[in-house]
Amino acid sequence: MLWDWQSWWAQRLEWHPSIDLDVQERADAWYAAAHDRHLTVDFAHPEADLGGYPLVVVPALYAMTDTAATNLRRYVEDGGVLVVSCFSGIVDQNDTIHAGPHPGALRDVLGLVVEEFTPLRAGERIGLGDGLSGDVWSEVVALRGASPVWSYVDGPVAGGPAVTRNPLGHGTAWYVSTRLDADGLDAVLRRVASDALLPTRDLPRDVEVVERLGAEGRYLFAINHSGEDTSIPVSEGVVELLTGESPTGSVRVLAGEVRVVVERLP
Template sequence: NEAWGTAFWGQRYHGLDEIQPPRATPTVGNPAQRLDYARFADATMRENFTAERDILHRLAPGVPVTTNFMTALSQCESVDYWAWGREVDLVTNDHYLITDGRRTHVNLAMAADLTRSVAGGAPWLLLEHSAGGVNWQPRNPAKLPGEMARNSLAHVARGSEGAMFFQWRQSRRGAEKFHSAMVPQAGTDSRIWREVSALGADLGRLEGIRGTRTVADVAMLWDWQSWWAQRLEWRPSEDHDARERADTFYASLYDHHLTVDFAHPDADLSAYPLVVVPALYLATEETGRNLRRYVEGGGTLVVSYFSGIVDADDAVHPGPYPGALRDVLGLTVEEFSPLLDGGTVRLTTPEGAPEGPELTGDVWSDVVVPRGAETLWSYADGLPAGRPAITRNRLGEGTAWYVSTRLSGPDLDTVLGRALADAGVTPRTGLAHDVEVVRRAGETGTYLFAINHTDAAADVALDAPGTELLTGQGVVEKVTVPAGAVRVVRFDG
């Protein structure tokens, strides 16, 4: 009763036998009860998996047991993969492109980085993806020539030990008969079969990469339970979407040509010069202390709005917003001021602050009261006009930034660029947009994956000479990546 706040609306329980799963209610249900039910459902499914896993361990000792995750943030939203990652012998993932016209390769990179992070940075396995089109979207275009190999090797770059497919031979019957396969209805005299065969040969040339680990530049906090809580009804604005914030912040880091690790809010963050918190509505006091230790130790933290608001029971932290993050951010929020549909706010740099461009926010604004933090941008209009909009708090050896409105595109790039400079992180320059560069390193050496998602050849500068493994050619100062292709350089020495 205390945890769920059942005194409100007279919901008090007198015994466990009175408690039922959430069901239809005259108005909005109890949010804390619904959050605990989500935890219960996830834990019950995981309990079933571990029971089956233990049987298999007993009957087939030494054989790894796994199950197929779907870490892309649009899939299997009811699963806490941080908890599941501790129970499997090998973390695996299914990833199917959502071909809706957006930059699907960015979502692919994000899903691969998240899977690797669930694995604790260890190598993982792409258990399923498609050789061509799928069959369950409103429109299912075929993959373009070279796209299947590029997708596959992008997963390998970000930690996968291979590239497996659903399905081997295309079905003639059933619900998935129009889903692509390694052997399509056209048989082996087909583009898909030839591209699959070529991919197999390329993976063989990359055998030395096995066991190496992807090298990350920065980290992003993500917590499935906080996401569950944010998706419940009656929040200040239905336009605020935690997944959208994670996608947008990730895309900005991707466009800075940086590789991202994801981390649980209570994880040790000391290895990362920059940590981004795009949407952490639910944050415990321990999370607040963890982030404070990180900043005091020299880290740079960037926190987006509506973070740190409630505890594990979805109860608002005592005192002003943002609750668990007040101290590390050096501010309080007097009130939220979400914007109406289509509304925007202008942000300008105040007198005495480093000069910066005018920015535009939407969806959200806060009435911010600095408690030690300096103001970098102020609201030029709206309810909080003249108040801080983006702040920076110097704490110990590091800094904590707060972004109190929704920024996107070049505006978010500008703010993250300033924070990266604070952190001493120098993004790779001279790369074309949508050319990604990822490193893997280990006992067999250091490898650079250069993946070109554009329709023009691109040059990627190299720090040292090496050998391009897919062609066998030596490279010195740069490697040229043909349009839509991948090149993998093993550095000498």
């Protein structure tokens, strides 16, 4: 997940189309959606080396340097999957609008042009089909190579693309032109995670499972944030470090508790 303090500060300046499209809120929302989908998240600067990541999420990046734009294009062309949220790539590091139509720094990567911003009134919601909806923000999007995945079914831009997908090189770039709620973000992440060939885990939403590789073995940390007991599938021949047990097939994680399973390396 990309984060840039300069962009955060720039977007909080006055005279933007909406005061309700908040950078911190979008970062929190996308992070929560990734957590609920059991995707481990790192935070990186837009100009950092992203080659080791199968999926990069841009929750909000209003200000973007040319170097960052080139970096993201290279990342997608080399096989990465990029998903960008609305009102990103608008200005450079000097808060000067990028030349040409929006989103200037990213329009070729995303395969589209944003012809007009159409902020929504307080409390107004717009539908995207499949039970998904957005609020606060929408855009008039003209496709320049991208394909619509979801379109607006009502609101000021009814019939227009809402979520798009653009193949580029060996990768794909997705764009979300509204502020989606938790269900909408989950639906988008499900599709982009499939693009990125990320494995899915059949686990409850409030059970956190992370794997780490150490010098002596492979460690699986399971944290049950829910109020119900659950079981986590594990390999044969593992040991649970907190209880000393050797579970077979699965380890039981009680409500509110933690289990650490290690598979020793030969």
